[in-house]
Structures are given as C-alpha cells and as structure tokens.
Amino acid sequence: MSSAATILRRRPRRILVAGGSGFVGSHLCDALIEKGHRVICVDNLETGRIENIEHLLGHPNFSFRSHDVTLPLRIPGVLHEIYNLACPASPPKYQIDPVRTFRTSVIGAINLLNIAREKSARILQASTSEVYGDPEISPQPENYRGSVNTYGPRACYDEGKRAAETLFHDYAECHGVDTRIARIFNTYGPRMCADDGRVVSNFVVQALSGSDMTIYGTGQQTRSFCYVDDLVAGLQALMASPSECAAPVNLGNPGEFTMLELVKLVLEKTGSRSSLVYCDLPVDDPRQRRPDITRAQNWLGWSPRVSLREGLEHTIAYFATELSQGGLAHQRVS
Structure with a gap:
C-alpha cells in the first residue's frame, strides 16, 4: 500500500456508515472507532439490530441515526468517507419485499452518491459476488461478466447491486466522485442473525x-x-x-468448501448429533463460488488471515452464548 494511502487511513476522519447496525456494518463501526475516527451510523433497523451497536451508543465519536437511505438524507458539516452497506443480504430477507430491496440498492446508492458529491467525500459500495450469478468459470476474477438471471427470485438483490455498480462508475465519470467498489464473497462471524438464511448461521444454530x-x-x-x-x-x-x-475489487477467502465439508466441520466443532436432511436446491442458487483475489493482493496488500476452523470457533461461541441467554428465541430457525 502506498504511503499516501497509509496516511489517509490513519488520519482521523468523519465517516458515514450506511447499514452500520447490520452484521458487517457493526464490525466496521467498531474498527473505525478503534482507530479514532468519528462515525455516523445510519440504519433503518429493518435487518440491522440495535444490539449490534449498543456498546457504541455512549461513545463520544459515535452517533446513530434511524433513517432509510431511499429517502433524502442531510449530513451537516464535513464528511470524509461513506461506506454503503445498506441493503439486506440474505435471500429470505431480501425476498420479503423484492421491490424495496431493489430500491434500497439503486435509490439508496443515488442518495449516498449525491452526498459524496456534495461533500467531496470518498464513497465505497459494498457490492457482492452475486453479480457473477451462477459462474461458468472458477475462480471468478473481476473482469468476468457473470452468468446471471435477471428474471427470478434472487434478481432483486443481484441486479440491484449490479445497477449500483453502474451508478458508481457513472458518478465517477460524470461528476468526479471518488468511488470504490468491493465485491464481497460469503462472510460469516459473530452478530449474524440466526434466521438470515446463510449457510454458516443455519448450520451452527441447527447443530447447537x-x-x-x-x-x-x-x-x-x-x-x-x-x-x-x-x-x-x-x-x-x-x-x-x-x-x-477505483475498479471493482473482490474481497473474500479463496478457500473453497462443499456444503457437506462445511456441515461435517460444524458437527465436529459443536459435538452435535444432528441428522442431515436433504432439500431441493433453491432457484438460481450458485453451484460454485470462489474469488480470485489477485487484485486485492496486488492493489491493497490484503489477504484473509483467519482459517475456516478458527472463524467457526468464534462464530459457534457467539451463537452458543446467544442460545444460552435466550437471544435466539425471537428468531425463526429453519
């Protein structure tokens, strides 16, 4: 990483995190506060949880605003950076209201890009590996255009994110907005919702x-x-x-596991005797997903460090605590 980038990262900044009470967003808020930045967390709490940021609410460098990014948003004062993580990421939740999901990705991106333009702030879009659809090549590099279905139950999320990437490109070209795009692959860890439909949380909660x-x-x-x-x-x-x-960058762990390998590892780590039940594959569910992270390694000096075994230990411990305290009682687990 260049020395200029290092200085930019270390200097205290005033940063907006849209979707900041969600699973990833809340961890990002923690990391930014720890580095001494001032954080404005914006979330409508539709899928985010106030419990994820409760420990930050009294911090002098942290503020929370309950707001839907599809509505105009005003931020007084200087603003240096914006992270846009505002959109449900789990299929069961983004399929509840697919039109709203699409609007969040597109209208939300426009509103935040307009703020970035007004404030001369750098803005990062949390895009997704779903832009690659059900890929025909593996691993997937950023120049792969994907094998996607625009007409199906997952399209509201996949196409919303693709449209947001287009908006980021066009605002950069037409208005000089300083943009970044992260294509995020499957992520797991503490603060995932038990009912979000992602395979790691499903398996861990079912096992426990x-x-x-x-x-x-x-x-x-x-x-x-x-x-x-x-x-x-x-x-x-x-x-x-x-x-x-400024071009899209894959962020993910290139280690590849089948669902059967994952379930066996979860059973091993939890000591559970749960049985396996086979169900039909959901519509448009990708058969393979693995990132090519060459660009992230070369441009950012970034590679994942936490193995699946180690990460699962932290995740299992989190859900075990939630389960023991009754924190999962209000969440439906299929």
Missing part, C-alpha cells in the same frame, strides 16, 4: 439446538467463507487505496 441440518441439493455446491474481521480489514484497505483502485 439439536435440529436437523438442512442440506440443499446434493451438498456438492461450493462456497468460500471469509471471516468478518478479514473482510472489515479489506474494506478499510480499499477505502484507503489510491485513485488507481
């Missing part, structure tokens, strides 16, 4: 509660799992990167 472990399809489809601390480090490195890094 003694429920059947739900395997979709044959279980041979693969994913690459990045621990949340590694992702947050990558997001900050990308935000601090020089202007040559």
Whole structure:
C-alpha cells in the first residue's frame, strides 16, 4: 500500500456508515472507532439490530441515526468517507419485499452518491459476488461478466447491486466522485442473525439446538467463507487505496468448501448429533463460488488471515452464548 494511502487511513476522519447496525456494518463501526475516527451510523433497523451497536451508543465519536437511505438524507458539516452497506443480504430477507430491496440498492446508492458529491467525500459500495450469478468459470476474477438471471427470485438483490455498480462508475465519470467498489464473497462471524438464511448461521444454530441440518441439493455446491474481521480489514484497505483502485475489487477467502465439508466441520466443532436432511436446491442458487483475489493482493496488500476452523470457533461461541441467554428465541430457525 502506498504511503499516501497509509496516511489517509490513519488520519482521523468523519465517516458515514450506511447499514452500520447490520452484521458487517457493526464490525466496521467498531474498527473505525478503534482507530479514532468519528462515525455516523445510519440504519433503518429493518435487518440491522440495535444490539449490534449498543456498546457504541455512549461513545463520544459515535452517533446513530434511524433513517432509510431511499429517502433524502442531510449530513451537516464535513464528511470524509461513506461506506454503503445498506441493503439486506440474505435471500429470505431480501425476498420479503423484492421491490424495496431493489430500491434500497439503486435509490439508496443515488442518495449516498449525491452526498459524496456534495461533500467531496470518498464513497465505497459494498457490492457482492452475486453479480457473477451462477459462474461458468472458477475462480471468478473481476473482469468476468457473470452468468446471471435477471428474471427470478434472487434478481432483486443481484441486479440491484449490479445497477449500483453502474451508478458508481457513472458518478465517477460524470461528476468526479471518488468511488470504490468491493465485491464481497460469503462472510460469516459473530452478530449474524440466526434466521438470515446463510449457510454458516443455519448450520451452527441447527447443530447447537439439536435440529436437523438442512442440506440443499446434493451438498456438492461450493462456497468460500471469509471471516468478518478479514473482510472489515479489506474494506478499510480499499477505502484507503489510491485513485488507481477505483475498479471493482473482490474481497473474500479463496478457500473453497462443499456444503457437506462445511456441515461435517460444524458437527465436529459443536459435538452435535444432528441428522442431515436433504432439500431441493433453491432457484438460481450458485453451484460454485470462489474469488480470485489477485487484485486485492496486488492493489491493497490484503489477504484473509483467519482459517475456516478458527472463524467457526468464534462464530459457534457467539451463537452458543446467544442460545444460552435466550437471544435466539425471537428468531425463526429453519
């Protein structure tokens, strides 16, 4: 990383984190506060949880605003950086109201880009590996255009994120907005919701509660799992990167595991005797997902450090505590 980028990262900044009470957003807020930055967390709490940021509410450098990014937002004073993480990321939740999901990605991006333009702030879009659809090549580099379905139950999220990337490109070209785009691959860790439909949280909660472990399809489809601390480090490195890094950058762990490998590891780590139950594969569920992180390594000096085994230990411990304290009682676990 260049010395200029290092200075940019270390200097105290005033930073807006949209979606800051969510799973990834709350960890990002923690990391930014720890570095001495002033953080404005904006979230409508539709999928985020106030419990994720409760420990920050009294901090002098942290403020929370309950707001929907599809509505105009005014931020008084100077603003240096904006992270846009404002959109449900789990299929069961973004499919509840697909039109709203699409509006959050597109209208939310426009509103935040307009703030970035007004404030001359750098803005980072949390995009997704879903822009690659059900990929025909592996691993997926950033110049792969994807194999996507624009007409299906997942399209509201996938196409919303693709449209947001286009907006970031066009605001940079037409208005000179300083933009960054992170294509985030499967991320896991503490503060995930038990009912968000992601495979790690599903398996861990099912194992801890003694429920059947739900395997979709044959279980041979693969994913690459990045621990949340590694992702947050990558997001900050990308935000601090020089202007040559404006093109999309994959952030994820290139280690690839089948669903059967993952479920066996969860069973081993929890000591659970839960049985495996096979169900039909959801529509448009990708068969393979693995990032090519060459660009992140070369541009940012970033690579994930936490192994799946280590990350699962932290995640299992979190959900075990939640379960023992009744924190999962209000959440539906399928």
